[in-house]
Amino acid sequence: MDLKSNHAAPVLTDPAAPINKSRLGMHSSLFPCSPPLAVLPPGIFLTIPRKKTGILDEFRSSIWLDAMKSSSPPPKKITKDVSNEYSPTDADVAYNAWMAKYPSAIASFEQIANHAKGKRIALFLDYDGTLSPIVDNPECAFMSDAMRANVKKVAKYFPTAIISGRSREKVYEFVRLTELYYAGSHGMDIMGPVREHISNDLPNCIRSMDEQGKEVNLFQPAGEFLPVIEERKQADAESEAERSEESVAYQAERSGTTRVFRSLVQCTKDIVGAKVENNKFCVSVHYRNVDEKSWTVVAQRVHDVLKDYAHLRLTHGRKVLEVRPVINWDKGKAVTFLLESLGLSHCDDVLPIYVGDDRTDEDAFKVLREGNRGYGILVGSAPKESNAAYSLRDPLEVMEFLKSLMTLKK
Ligand SMILES: O=P(O)(O)OC[C@H]1O[C@H](O[C@H]2O[C@H](CO)[C@@H](O)[C@H](O)[C@H]2O)[C@H](O)[C@@H](O)[C@@H]1O
Numbered sequence: 001m002d003l004k005s006n007h008a009a010p011v012l013t014d015p016a017a018p019i020n021k022s023r024l025g026m027h028s029s030l031f032p033c034s035p036p037l038a039v040l041p042p043g044i045f046l047t048i049p050r051k052k053t054g055i056l057d058e059f060r061s062s063i064w065l066d067a068m069k070s071s072s073p074p075p076k077k078i079t080k081d082v083s084n085e086y087s088p089t090d091a092d093v094a095y096n097a098w099m100a101k102y103p104s105a106i107a108s109f110e111q112i113a114n115h116a117k118g119k120r121i122a123l124f125l126d127y128d129g130t131l132s133p134i135v136d137n138p139e140c141a142f143m144s145d146a147m148r149a150n151v152k153k154v155a156k157y158f159p160t161a162i163i164s165g166r167s168r169e170k171v172y173e174f175v176r177l178t179e180l181y182y183a184g185s186h187g188m189d190i191m192g193p194v195r196e197h198i199s200n201d202l203p204n205c206i207r208s209m210d211e212q213g214k215e216v217n218l219f220q221p222a223g224e225f226l227p228v229i230e231e232r233k234q235a236d237a238e239s240e241a242e243r244s245e246e247s248v249a250y251q252a253e254r255s256g257t258t259r260v261f262r263s264l265v266q267c268t269k270d271i272v273g274a275k276v277e278n279n280k281f282c283v284s285v286h287y288r289n290v291d292e293k294s295w296t297v298v299a300q301r302v303h304d305v306l307k308d309y310a311h312l313r314l315t316h317g318r319k320v321l322e323v324r325p326v327i328n329w330d331k332g333k334a335v336t337f338l339l340e341s342l343g344l345s346h347c348d349d350v351l352p353i354y355v356g357d358d359r360t361d362e363d364a365f366k367v368l369r370e371g372n373r374g375y376g377i378l379v380g381s382a383p384k385e386s387n388a389a390y391s392l393r394d395p396l397e398v399m400e401f402l403k404s405l406m407t408l409k410k
Contacts, residue, residue, distance in 0.1 A: 064299045068287065072134065072318035073382035075394060098383035105377045105390035106397060109404050112353075112375065112390070116408050119351040122344050122374075123154060123405070124335055124364060125398075126356030127164040127171050130379050133395050134318060136289055138277055143174060147395065150402045155179045157409040161338050163187055163331050165317060165360060167280040178212055181341075185281035186324060186360050187334025188222040192341035217341060221333075222281045222325040225311065260309060260323060267301040274298055281325060288319035317358050331356070332363035353405075355379060355398055362387050377401070 076095055088096070105112060125131060131151065132143040143151075154160060161181035164171040168184025168191060175182075183190040191208070194215050198205060208218040261276065261283045268274040273289030287298045302321050306312060315322045335354060339345040344352075352374035354364045365376025365387035376388035379398060392398050 065296055067316055068295045068299065068319070069292075071316055071320075072288070076381040094383050095381070099391070102378060102386060102388060102391040104397075105375075105392050105401050106404065108390055109401075113408055115375075116351050119349050120344065120347075121158040121405065121408065122339060122342065122350055122352045123158045123160040124338070124352065124354040124356075125151070125160065125162050126331075126354075126358060126361050126379075127162055127166060127174065129318060129357035129395070130355055130398055131162075131395060132174065138275065138284070138286060141174065143395075144399075147399050148175065148177065150399050150406075151175070152177050152179065154402045154405055157406060159342050159344070161192075163334050163338075163354075163356075163364065165279060165282060165284065165322065165358070167278070170279070172211075178210075181338060183331075183334045183338065185222070185279050186322075186329075187331045187337075188220060188281040188325070188327075188329055190219045190334055190337060190341075191216050192219065192338055193217065195341050195343070198337075198341055219337065220281070221329045222327050225281060225325045260305065260312060263305045264302065264323070267305055268298065271298060271301070283323040284317070285321040285323070286319065287321070315360065317360060322360075330363035331360055332365075332367035335364045335367055351375075353377065355392070355401070365389075 076091070127143075128134065128138075128141055131147055132141045135141050151160065155177065156179070159181070160179070161183060162171055162175055163183040163186075165186045166174075166184055168182050168189045171184055172182050181190075181192050183192075191210060194207065194217050198217060198219075202219060202221075204221050204223040205217055205219040208216055210216045261278050264276045264283055264285055268276060268285065271290055271294055273287070273291065273294075275286040275289070277284040277286065285298065285302050287295055290298055299321065302314065302323070306314060306323065311326050312323050313326045315324060335352065336345065339350070339352060344350045350373070352368055354361065354368055354374070355377045356364065357379035361376070361378075365378070368374040368376050369387045369389070375390060376386070377390045377392055378386045378388035379392050379394065381391075381393045392401055
């Protein structure tokens with residue numbers, strides 16, 4: 001969800017980071033659906049009108065607060081009929097109606113299998129909330145060994161990619177499977193197979209090596225947003241003493257984060273429980289562990305920092321505010337890019353399946369739904385409108401679904 005109420009979306013101008021728009025053109029086949037906001041052709045920048053008041057008024061505060069509250073509802077408890085006098089609550093009725101609209105991918109597996117007959121499955125998986133359960137500390141969102149083993153097996157039969165909001169490096173550290181493709185920063189950092197025509201057409205696509213020394217294509221559509229060289233030089237010039245402190249700000253600079261990360265760390269450091277995470281092309285401001293009374297303070301501080309930057313925008317994930325470049329790129333575009341990289345686009349015999357739990361995954365569900373080419377599967381049990389076709393309750397059910405998928409191997 002974009003937080004752009006009252007035309008005052010916290011978008012940022014970074015005068016020190018000039019953006020070379022002409023370098024951001026790309027192959028037209030990577031624009032399968034019309035962009036959600038205005039685009040500056042031929043690049044992939046979005047323009048968002050903004051007002052520079054810097055103050056979250058009461059009205060907008062309450063909109064933000066509502067969005068913050070509803071951003072990660074707890075899983076629905078299954079109501080048990082122990083007394084034989086079960087009378088469903090309104091919530092049960094709503095849940096059952098929702099399940100009828102987004103049936104379980106496990107219960108509907110036969111239907112999926114029928115559709116997959118004679119087709120090659122391409123699998124796309126989100127990480128947090130999909131392969132690993134949502135936990136309070138983002139550094140501890142480990143996937144189970146059983147899940148890893150099943151993802152490994154499924155990747156043996158079907159091309160499989162992880163598309164995460166985390167940095168590509170970080171999600172790889174969690175997953176540690178070399179047989180997958182990885183897209184980090186909500187698809188803004190993709191390591192995929194080598195395809196000549198793609199790397200020739202896209203200026204931000206380069207030939208690179210993966211961890212195993214295998215040749216890959218590295219596509220970073222928001223490449224222009226990495227810190228300017230001067231900042232790196234400045235970091236290099238820091239004293240050894242400063243370096244050894246291993247401060248959050250130093251680590252961020254070293255890993256290529258923009259100045260906005262440091263500003264966000266600085267402006268939230270007195271808010272107990274707030275955590276700022278550097279995801280390379282995006283920055284996450286977590287408020288899951290912040291007292292609810294201070295949530296609007298978090299929103300206000302983030303808003304204040306962002307009002308000075310024109311090339312960044314704010315979206316909302318599960319108890320997290322996500323700062324990202326204003327470019328027309330998302331997980332949906334990443335799926336299209338990867339299908340093309342894998343040589344699987346424009347093929348009638350390919351069935352892409354995308355499994356994800358978050359609002360950012362909706363872009364991918366939408367691409368599959370609109371192209372009428374595969375299935376989005378929403379992970380969660382809280383009724384919400386989605387572009388997915390099916391649902392799974394939680395990562396445990398995701399694992400069951402992966403096991404079922406393996407029965408479809410040739
Ligand atoms: O696209 P994803 O792989 O789902 O990444 C989205 C964000 O996931 C992480 O945050 C979420 O999971 C955390 C661990 O369970 C949880 O503590 C947090 O509240 C959730 O929002 C990650 O830390 C973010 O950087 C990602 O953007």
